[in-house]
Amino acid sequence: MSDKIDLYSDRGVLLKSDVDLMAVSPLKNAAIQRLIALTKRTVAVNLAGIEGALKSGKVGGGGRKIMGRELNYNVVADANAIADKMKALLQVTAGDDTVVRVLGGGKQLLVQVPTARVNAASEFVVGMTAAAAAAVEAIIQQYKATYVEAPMIHAAVWGQYPQTVGMNGGNVASVLNIPQNDEGLGFALRNVMANHLAAITKRNAMNAAALASIYEQVGEIEMGNAIGIFERHQVLGMAYQGLNANNMVYETVKANGKTGTIGTVVQTVVGKAIEDKVIKAGKKLPSGYVMYEANDVSMWNAYCAAGVLAATMVNCGALRGAQAVSSTLLYYNDLIEKETALPGCDFGRVMGTAVGFSFFSHSIYGGGGPGVFNGNHVVTRHSRGFAIPCVAAAIALDAGTQMFTPEMTSGLVGAIYGEIKEFREPITSVAEAV
Numbered sequence: 001m002s003d004k005i006d007l008y009s010d011r012g013v014l015l016k017s018d019v020d021l022m023a024v025s026p027l028k029n030a031a032i033q034r035l036i037a038l039t040k041r042t043v044a045v046n047l048a049g050i051e052g053a054l055k056s057g058k059v060g061g062g063g064r065k066i067m068g069r070e071l072n073y074n075v076v077a078d079a080n081a082i083a084d085k086m087k088a089l090l091q092v093t094a095g096d097d098t099v100v101r102v103l104g105g106g107k108q109l110l111v112q113v114p115t116a117r118v119n120a121a122s123e124f125v126v127g128m129t130a131a132a133a134a135a136v137e138a139i140i141q142q143y144k145a146t147y148v149e150a151p152m153i154h155a156a157v158w159g160q161y162p163q164t165v166g167m168n169g170g171n172v173a174s175v176l177n178i179p180q181n182d183e184g185l186g187f188a189l190r191n192v193m194a195n196h197l198a199a200i201t202k203r204n205a206m207n208a209a210a211l212a213s214i215y216e217q218v219g220e221i222e223m224g225n226a227i228g229i230f231e232r233h234q235v236l237g238m239a240y241q242g243l244n245a246n247n248m249v250y251e252t253v254k255a256n257g258k259t260g261t262i263g264t265v266v267q268t269v270v271g272k273a274i275e276d277k278v279i280k281a282g283k284k285l286p287s288g289y290v291m292y293e294a295n296d297v298s299m300w301n302a303y304c305a306a307g308v309l310a311a312t313m314v315n316c317g318a319l320r321g322a323q324a325v326s327s328t329l330l331y332y333n334d335l336i337e338k339e340t341a342l343p344g345c346d347f348g349r350v351m352g353t354a355v356g357f358s359f360f361s362h363s364i365y366g367g368g369g370p371g372v373f374n375g376n377h378v379v380t381r382h383s384r385g386f387a388i389p390c391v392a393a394a395i396a397l398d399a400g401t402q403m404f405t406p407e408m409t410s411g412l413v414g415a416i417y418g419e420i421k422e423f424r425e426p427i428t429s430v431a432e433a434v
Contacts, residue, residue, distance in 0.1 A: 003232070005239055007431040008247040010206035012254070015431035023434045024243060025235045026218045031433035035422040036218060039175060039189070040124040041112045043131040044416035047082070048107035049171035050135070050156045051075035059155035061169025069152050073143050079106030085138035090130060092116040103415060109135075110416045124176055124188060132157050132172040173412050175200070183376050186223025189215045190375030194388065198371070198395040199406040199414025200423050205317070205396040206244060209309055210426040212392035213242025216375050216385030225384055233298040234385065237346075241305035242389055243427055248272070248303070252310035253317075262311045262328055266335045269307035278303055279340065291341035304345035305386045308332050312390040313397065321401040322370045325394035326361055329387055330354035349383045356380075357387075369402035371395045372409065 003021040008014055026032045053059050054071040075082065083100045091098040092114050099112035111131045118126055135157045140150055159170025165180050177191040192215055194208075201207040217238040220226050226234040239245040252272075256264050273279045274292075278300050282293040294300040311332040316324050333344030333351035344351055360379045361370050373380045375388040395406060406414065417423045 003236075005245040006247070007427075007434065008244045008250060009431075010204060010210075010244065010250070010427055012244075012247055012250040014247075015428065016434050019431075019434050021232070021235055021239060024239050024430055025231070026214065026221055029430055029433050031422055031426075031429040032214055032218070034433075035214065035426065035429070036189070037115070037118070038112065038420060038422060039215075040118055041115065041127050042174070042417060042420065043111045043113070043127045044173045044412045045086075045109040045111055045131060045135050045157075046107070046171040046173065046412055047075045047079055047109060048104075050139070053156035053171065054152060057152075059152065059169065060160045060163075064169070066152070071143075071145075071149055071152055073139065075139065076106040078142055079109070082135075082138045082142055083109055085141055086111065086131075086134040089134040089137055090114065090117070101419075103419065108412065108415055110419055123179055124174075125178065127176075128167070128172055128174050132167070132170070135172065173416075175413055175417055177376070181376070183378065183381055184223070186219055187376045187381070188219070189222065190219035190381070190385075190388070193372050193374045193409065194391040194395045195371035195404065195406040195410045196413050196417075197392040198398075199410035200417040201396065201426075202414075202418055202424060203396040203406070204425075205313055205393040206249065207425055207427055208392040208396040209249075209389040210242045210244075210430075211423060212375075212389040213238050213385065214426055214430075216388050217242070219375060220385045229298075233301065236298050236302040237305045237386055240302035241309050241386060243430055245302075245306075248306040249310050249313075252307060253313050256310070256314045257317070260314050262315055262332050263335060265307055265311040265314055266332060266339055269303055269310075270336065270339055273300060273303050279342065282341075289341075294342055300342060301345060301347070304333070304336060307336070308345050308350060308386070309390050309393060312394055316394040317397045320397065320399035322391075322394040322398035323361070323401065325370050325391050326354045326358040328354075328394075329390060330358065346383050346386045350387050353380055353383045353387045369404050371398070371402050371406060372404050 004018050007016045054073050057070045058065045079102045083102050087100040096114045098114045101110040113127050113130045136154050139153050159167040161167045175192050197208045197212050220234050252268050279292045279294050281290050283291045312328045315328045329350050337344045356379045370391050422429045
């Protein structure tokens with residue numbers, strides 16, 4: 001089938017027409033490559049948190065407080081001076097791409113370490129470590145701290161590290177988790193919780209899904225799941241589900257938004273697949289049941305992927321709650337398989353993911369709401385990039401029904417990364433780079 005697509009915005013506006021599919025591949029699209037580079041380079045520094053930790057003596061999280069070691073430093077008021085010192089410490093050469101920007105009236109810093117530091121590192125953690133070390137040194141310089149005060153400054157910035165591997169209780173944050181928390185090879189970019197994605201995109205459901213789709217599919221490439229024939233398969237799915245190719249997600253939601261259900265979305269998707277000759281009627285059983293055949297298996301998967309996102313937006317949007325996302329992932333695919341006799345999205349892996357997801361997110365286990373899950377989680381890692389975009393969209397549509405809301409878990413990350421267009425508006429950014 002044709003590998004030419006039209007790219008539409010999250011509002012159904014045509015952005016680019018007759019685009020070659022591989023022009024949106026993460027291996028070729030400049031906006032996606034810039035997004036990934038910025039993901040590794042961009043770090044949030046919580047100056048208000050550092051100031052509070054120093055003034056109270058509460059460092060390292062977990063109720064820890066060191067009496068008599070309080071430091072009355074006005075870090076927020078001196079944010080500009082600290083930012084200047086950090087930039088001088090971080091930059092490799094004068095005029096390079098180092099950025100240290102004051103946000104929130106001095107409460108936060110947006111830090112982008114220079115590309116030279118990333119290129120000279122083996123892991124993405126250089127963004128976090130360089131920013132944290134520069135923050136400590138800048139505060140020491142600003143307040144002429146001695147060896148007596150320096151450990152408290154270190155603890156306020158780094159948290160429990162190096163006593164623990166994670167920076168628990170620290171005040172430097174990245175959208176990426178530490179490598180030790182990755183489930184396997186290539187999972188780093190899939191280890192971003194859905195709440196972060198919703199917060200970064202300002203709760204725009206389609207952009208949240210797009211950002212999730214990009215991260216998930218870059219992860220699939222990184223872990224070796226997009227080689228040979230699988231490359232087109234994964235990029236097609238990303239284009240139709242994440243980037244609203246041919247306006248399919250938008251139009252399906254619009255057609256079913258007022259009175260539709262998961263079942264009517266299935267009808268829309270199957271009808272469009274027949275109309276576009278993606279699938280065709282095959283063997284007819286004595287009962288009258290028709291078994292369909294796919295003319296293009298990967299295109300059928302892309303249609304299913306767009307449909308499951310649309311079903312999520314219709315169902316969770318009507319509910320104004322994210323909890324329905326796991327059952328939507330399950331029953332959309334169950335219905336589409338019964339309707340066509342063809343495999344659902346991701347050859348059943350999305351449906352399989354949904355079974356465990358339902359149990360762990362809000363069944364008798366109740367370990368946490370959908371917003372804290374990601375593509376690296378042991379429960380939701382199984383789909384090859386097509387489940388988490390739906391979760392991110394559901395969180396964006398949620399009206400505060402979760403125990404762990406994006407505002408609670410992702411305020412700092414959302415404020416910092418949401419300042420950058422590639423993160424906030426990935427659909428438009430990718431289209432502009434074609």
